[in-house]
Amino acid sequence: MRPPTTFGPGLTARLGASLAGVDAELARRYPGDAGGRQPVHTVYAPADAVTAGTVRSWGDRALAALDEHAPTAGALAAALGLPAGLAGPVHDRVRAKLAAEPVEDLRIDFEDGYGRRSDAEEDEAALRAAELVAAGTGAPFAGIRAKSLEAGVRDRGIRTLDVFLTALVAAGGPPDGLVLTLPKVTHAEQVAAMASLAEEFEKAHALDAGRLRFEVQIETTQAVLGPDGRATLARFLDAGEGRVSALHYGTFDYSAACGVAPAHQAPDHPVADHAKAVMQVAVAGTGVRLSDGSANVLPAGTGEQVRAAWRSHHDLVRRSLARAYHQGWDMHPGHLVSRYAAVYAFYREGLAPAASRLVAYTGGGRGDVLDEPATARALAGYVLRGVDCGAVDADEAARATGLTRRDLEELVRPGPAPGAPRNGSSPSQG
Structure with missing residues (x-):
């Protein structure tokens, strides 16, 4: 027998109709992560110094440092x-x-790493960059950081982007893993302009709409707080019309803009934490990813100096990972050692506890923690990131969790997570 109720039969329908627009808007703005691999770092190298052997050279130099200082x-x-x-x-x-x-x-x-050159020189470098990216750099993700859309360098930045992309199309089209980076953004209209450039290029070359996306570097205070005192990053995402793929924090430009003395400019300074917390909230649920900035203490010199720089960088990377910044920027081949060591240790040491909680959540056992669907998504995402970066083997993750990759991906999807407890035992605290 159905229990008595108060609300009339048409109320639910009327409320559903009144909220339909809100439902659609929320689904559009917060689709969740699209899935797929996110690189654990970005290495940037000046356009005049990059060759087909750059990636291999970085690897060889990092291996040499590992053999010498931590064999x-x-x-x-x-x-x-x-x-x-x-x-x-x-x-x-x-x-x-x-x-x-x-x-x-x-x-x-x-x-910044390239500076100002003659137009002919930069044109030639842009063509060479396109040739390298089209042929394959040895990195699964690659692209360019052109100059910003600030007035003083705008025309040159647009031209470099144009030369690079046009040459890529001539070489067969934008490859998978292409990444474009827009630096020193101060206003949402600059993001809108970048989106417009991408759209015009797609139309001119009959590319699929939305094929060209780009990262936005957060290096200015105006990117975090507007002149009216309101946060601006959500406007950046709107202005990008779905083309913003990530926000990357710029450690040293942002720190300098806040007046931080050079000796104290670092990814763990309070001004950095504030900016990155704002970035994190702005992109939550949108599918836009995040990257931390770089550290400038280079692992060079004596063995003691190298190991001290490694420890400092390792600790900064661990700190970022704990704060859900899964990517960062590296400036020196030696940083690859401390980057991967920190990343691999982070995921390997957490595999067993995460797997135990997933097993309990999906009904395969009992655990000490009662997890909600949102936390189950985070646990599954953690395991997938560990597999994608090479910290954990796929079969190792499957044995630990009892779940296939497809199972884990299903758990990560937005909405009620598959395998959620059905008996009402999970409290709703999220």
């Missing part, structure tokens, strides 16, 4: 403070990564 698992553990049980697997995986795929994301730089 054994114990030496790496001592340098970075790794737990003894992780040292062997992490050392082995770092070495294998540096040998097979040392750079995950290569950004050919026409901005």
Whole structure:
């Protein structure tokens, strides 16, 4: 027998009709992560210095540094403070990564790392960059950072982008893994202008609408707080009309803009934490990804200096990962050692606890934590990131969780997570 109710039969329908627009708007703005691999870092190199051998050169230099300054698992553990049980697997995986795929994301730089050159020289560099990207750089993700859309360099930035993309089309079209970076954005209209350039290029070359997307670098205070005192990043996403793929924090430009003394400019400074927290809230649920900035203490000099720089960088990377910044920028081949060591240790040490909670959540056992669907999505996403970056093997993750990759991807999707408890035992606290 159905219990008595108060609301009339038409009320639900009327409310549904009144909220239909809101439902559609929320679905449009917050589709959740589209899935797929996110690189753990971006390496940027000046456009005049990049060659077909750059990625391999970085890997070889990183391997040489590892062999010289941490040739054994114990030496790496001592340098970075790794737990003894992780040292062997992490050392082995770092070495294998540096040998097979040392750079995950290569950004050919026409901005700060390149400076101002003659038009002929920059045109030639843009053509050469297109040839390299079209042929394959050795990194699964690659592209350029042109100059910004600020008045003083706008025309040159647009021209470099045009030359690069036009040459890519002539070489067969934009490849998978192409990444474009827009630096020093200060106003939403600059994002809109970049989106307009992408749209015009697509139309001119009959590319699929939305094929060209771009990252926005957050390097100015105006990108975080507008002159009217309101947060601006959500406007950036709107202005990009679905083309903004990521927000990347620019450590040193942003710190300098806030008046931070050079000796204190770092990814863990309070001004950096504030900016990145605003970025994080602005993109939550939108599918736009995040990247932390770089550290400028280079692993060079004596063995003691190299290991000290590694430890500093390792700790910064770990800190970013704990704060849900899964990507960062690296400035030196030696940083690859501490980057991958930090990433691999982070995911390997957390696999067993995450797997145990997933097993309990999906009904395969009992755990000490009662997880909600949102946390189950985060747990599944954590495992997938560990597999994608090479910290964990796919079969290792499957054995630990009892779930296939498809199962994990289903859990990550927005909405009620598959496998959620059906008996009402999960509290609703989210």
